[in-house]
Amino acid sequence: xxxxxxxxxxxxxxxxxxxxxxAVSYRAGDRAxxxxxxxxxxxxxxxxxxxxxxxGKSVLLRLCHGMLAPSDGTISWGGSAPAATIKRRGLxxxxxxxxxxxVAANIEHVLKIQGVARDxxxxxxxxxxxxxxLEPLAQRQARTLSGGEQQRxxxxxxxxxxxxxxxxxxxxxxxxxxxxxAVEELIIRLGATGAKILxxxxxxxxxxxxxxxxxxxxxxRLLEHRxxxxxxxxxxxxxxxxxxxxxxxx
Amino acid sequence: MNDFSxxxxxxxxxxxxxxPDLFEIVGLSLEISLSAVVVAAVIGLxxxxxxxxxxxxxxxxxxxxxxxxxxxxxxxxxLIIYLLLSRSGPLxxxxxxxxxxxxxxxxxxxxxPIIAALARQTVADxxxxxxxxxxxxGSGPLQRMATLLWDGRFRLLTAIxxxxxxxxxxxxxxxxxxxxxxxxxRVMTTTIALETSKGNLALALGLGLILVTLAVSVNAAAxxxxxxxxxxxx
Numbered sequence: 264x265x266x267x268x269x270x271x272x273x274x275x276x277x278x279x280x281x282x283x284x285x286a287v288s289y290r291a292g293d294r295a296x297x298x299x300x301x302x303x304x305x306x307x308x309x310x311x312x313x314x315x316x317x318x319g320k321s322v323l324l325r326l327c328h329g330m331l332a333p334s335d336g337t338i339s340w341g342g343s344a345p346a347a348t349i350k351r352r353g354l355x356x357x358x359x360x361x362x363x364x365x366v367a368a369n370i371e372h373v374l375k376i377q378g379v380a381r382d383x384x385x386x387x388x389x390x391x392x393x394x395x396x397l398e399p400l401a402q403r404q405a406r407t408l409s410g411g412e413q414q415r416x417x418x419x420x421x422x423x424x425x426x427x428x429x430x431x432x433x434x435x436x437x438x439x440x441x442x443x444x445a446v447e448e449l450i451i452r453l454g455a456t457g458a459k460i461l462x463x464x465x466x467x468x469x470x471x472x473x474x475x476x477x478x479x480x481x482x483x484r485l486l487e488h489r490x491x492x493x494x495x496x497x498x499x500x501x502x503x504x505x506x507x508x509x510x511x512x513x
Numbered sequence: 514m515n516d517f518s519x520x521x522x523x524x525x526x527x528x529x530x531x532x533p534d535l536f537e538i539v540g541l542s543l544e545i546s547l548s549a550v551v552v553a554a555v556i557g558l559x560x561x562x563x564x565x566x567x568x569x570x571x572x573x574x575x576x577x578x579x580x581x582x583x584x585x586x587x588x589x590x591x592l593i594i595y596l597l598l599s600r601s602g603p604l605x606x607x608x609x610x611x612x613x614x615x616x617x618x619x620x621x622x623x624x625x626p627i628i629a630a631l632a633r634q635t636v637a638d639x640x641x642x643x644x645x646x647x648x649x650x651g652s653g654p655l656q657r658m659a660t661l662l663w664d665g666r667f668r669l670l671t672a673i674x675x676x677x678x679x680x681x682x683x684x685x686x687x688x689x690x691x692x693x694x695x696x697x698x699r700v701m702t703t704t705i706a707l708e709t710s711k712g713n714l715a716l717a718l719g720l721g722l723i724l725v726t727l728a729v730s731v732n733a734a735a736x737x738x739x740x741x742x743x744x745x746x747x
Contacts, residue, residue, distance in 0.1 A: 330649065
């Protein structure tokens with residue numbers, strides 16, 4: 264059954280949204296990696312956190328997923344704490360962890376952890392393999408896959424059990440153009456299922472291709488948060504303008 | 514030199530003729546050491562994994578002690594188990610001293626720290642790699658332990674083989690708690706010690722050959738296992 268009310272409507276509530284951060288800081292020693300960041304994400308548009316390396320993008324994503332606790336401020340998903348809702352989100356890392364098992368077993372492992380009954384797992388594994396175009400590789404050892412294939416497997420794992428939100432941390436940073444294209448297509452298809460996509464990248468061209476909404480992060484501070492069209496037409500922040508003009512910002 | 518070659522040919526004859534006395538001893542050795550390794554693995558694998566994954570005060574000293582216990586002198590273990598199991602000892606009422614069970618206990622004590630310490634290292638290394646993924650999917654502590662033990666299975670099997678190598682080759686512990694009683698608690702190493710002192714070099718050397726063959730096989734198996742795992746799982 265397709266829920267028609269959700270078609271073309273990006274302001275749906277998928278149960279976990281809004282994601283609300285209020286004055287969130289994260290300090291390592293006396294250095295603020297994330298500095299007083301506040302924002303709300305209300306809808307399931309694809310949101311891209313853009314910024315140079317070292318901006319704090321990965322830390323911000325981990326804070327949102329509940330893998331790091333903020334030094335200050337609050338984070339909530341639809342009113343709940345990040346850690347309490349962890350199983351309703353998927354996370355894809357820049358260098359995905361591949362268990363020493365087959366591709367299919369890597370997917371099944373997540374289902375097992377999430378408490379899916381054994382007899383239901385096979386069908387879900389096959390569906391996930393199909394979605395990511397990995398059926399021919401199902402029995403291959405995951406660690407022998409190419410970088411692009413590993414990243415597709417990581418997305419397939421994050422896609423299981425209809426996640427409300429999928430967080431992706433620089434998912435194509437280590438990939439060649441062909442593999443990048445395959446991963447980006449998968450991300451777009453994943454977003455089309457209604458899952459909120461929140462990803463980080465330092466790649467301006469990728470942000471242009473994928474973002475419907477941009478958050479520009481620099482030195483741990485959120486400098487811009489606007490629809491992608493507006494952002495790329497003319498960033499208000501001078502650092503952001505420099506960055507998308509291709510200058511090396513400090 | 515003549516003595517040696519004579520002994521060697523007699524030893525070969527004993528082995529190739531499947532001498533019943535010799536194989537009784539070999540059989541008992543394997544039975545005791547394999548049992549001890551099973552007991553040690555059942556205790557040591559989860560204990561090592563738990564130590565790798567938990568955080569509590571005094572954990573570091575405990576790890577240091579555990580690593581040090583890998584080199585526990587067999588005679589000391591034998592002595593302690595002897596005191597525990599002897600008539601006047603706290604466990605004397607079970608009448609276990611000078612039985613194969615006592616020997617299994619002694620070797621288990623010897624091998625458990627080896628398996629636990631190697632398991633801890635294996636699980637800790639793997640955990641460093643897997644941690645972020647396991648946390649991201651909301652894995653509980655027991656699930657985490659199961660995942661890491663399973664994915665470390667080949668290296669853990671190597672740890673178990675190392676434990677078996679230690680058990681089958683030690684003489685001090687089984688000699689003290691077993692007593693080297695003919696047809697009852699006589700194993701390869703204790704027989705070698707006894708027969709050598711009696712001048713019966715052929716039997717001693719025959720057993721020595723088998724022991725060395727076993728040790729080489731166990732090591733070869735461990736190496737093969739590691740290589741296969743690396744090829745297969747990357």
